Amino acid sequence: MTVLLKVKERAVRPRSLKRELRKAGQIPAVVYGNNVVNTAISVDEKELMKALKENGQNAVYTLDIDGKKVPTLIFAQQQDTFNRAWLHVEFLAVDMDEKTELEAELVLKGTPAGVKVGGVLGQNLYTVIVSATPDKLPERVEVDVTALNIGEALTVADISKNADYTIMTEADEQIAVVLEAVDHEAEENEVAAEVTPEVIGEKKES
Template identity: 55%
Template sequence: MTILLEVEKREVRPRSIKKRLRQEGRIPADVYGYKTENIAISIDEKILQKALRKNGQNAVYTIDIDGKKMNVLLMEEQTDALSGKWIYVDFVSVDMKELTEVEAQIVLINDAVGVKQGGMLNQTLYSTLVSATPDKLPETIEVDVSKLEIGQSITIGDLKENKDYTILADKEEQIAAVEERVVAPEPEAEETTTVE
C-alpha cells in the first residue's frame, strides 16, 4: 500500500522561488529515478511531517505530477542548521517490482543479562543498508540483546534471515556488545607534612 502525497510542480530558477516557497510553508524538492527525468516540485511541510511520523522514512509514497502518478521514496532531506527546519528534500521514483537499497535504523530491544550483572551495553551500529522491493523495506530492524552477557557481542551475522529484505552489511560487523564497567581508581590523598 502506498500513501498519496500532494505535490506541485515548481520553477527551477530563480533562487527567490525556493525562498518564497519556504515562507509559504512548502519545501522545495526534486524527483528523479526510475523512468523519470529530474522534476522540480514542492510539498507542504506539515503534510510531509505528518506522513513521515505516521508511515516512516522508508514508506512508499505516491505523488501525482500533472496527472502522472509515480511511486517514490524519500531519499534525502536537508535541514537548516539553526532552526532545524527542512529546506530541501529528494524523492526517488521506484519500480515496485525491483529491489531498492535504503538505510534502516537498528533498534535494540530488551534488557541484556550482562547489564543486570553490572556490565554496560554499547551500541556500535545504528543503521545498516538493506535491499528489498519498495513495499517490503523496513523502517527499523529490531535486535534482541536480552541474552548478551558481559564480554559478548552481537553481529549482523547473528541476526535471523528475513524473508522480506536482505541486510547488505558485512556479517562480521558488530551491532552491540556488553562490556565490563571500568571504574577509575580514586586518586590517593596526598600526605601533608607540617613543619614545626
C-alpha cells in the same frame, strides 16, 4: 506501505523562489529516477511531516504530479542546522518490482543478562543497509540483546533473517557489546593510595 502525496511542479529560477515557497509552507523538492525526467517540484510541509510521522521515511511515497502517479522513495533531505526543519527533499522514482537499498535504523530490544548483574550495554552501530522491493523496505530492524552476558557482543551476522529484506551491511560489523562496569571511585582511590605526596620542608633520609 504506499502513501499518496500531491505535489506541484515549480520553477527553478530565480533562486529567491525557494525562499518564497518555504514562507508559503511549501518545501522545494526534486524527483528523478525510474522513467522520470529530473523534475523540480514542491510539497506541502504539513502534509509531508504528517505522512512521515505516520508512515516513516522508508515508506513508498506516490507523488501525484498533475494527475501522473509516480512511486518514489525519499532518497535524501536537507535540514536546517538549528531547528531541523526540512529545507529540500530528493524523491527517487522506483520500479515497485525491483530491489533497492536504503538505510534502516537498528533498535536494541530487551535487557541483556549481563546488564542485570552489573554490566553496561554499549551500542556501536545504529543503522544498517537493507535491500528489498520498495514496498518491503523496513523503517527499523530490531535486534534482541537479552542473551548477552558480560564480555559478549552481537554483530550484523547475528540479526535474524527476514523473508522481506536482506541485510547488506558487512556481517562482522559489531552492533552492541556488554562490558563490565568501571568503578571510577575505586580507581581514583587506588591511584591516590599509590601516590605519596612529598611534604615541603620534610627532611629526607640520606
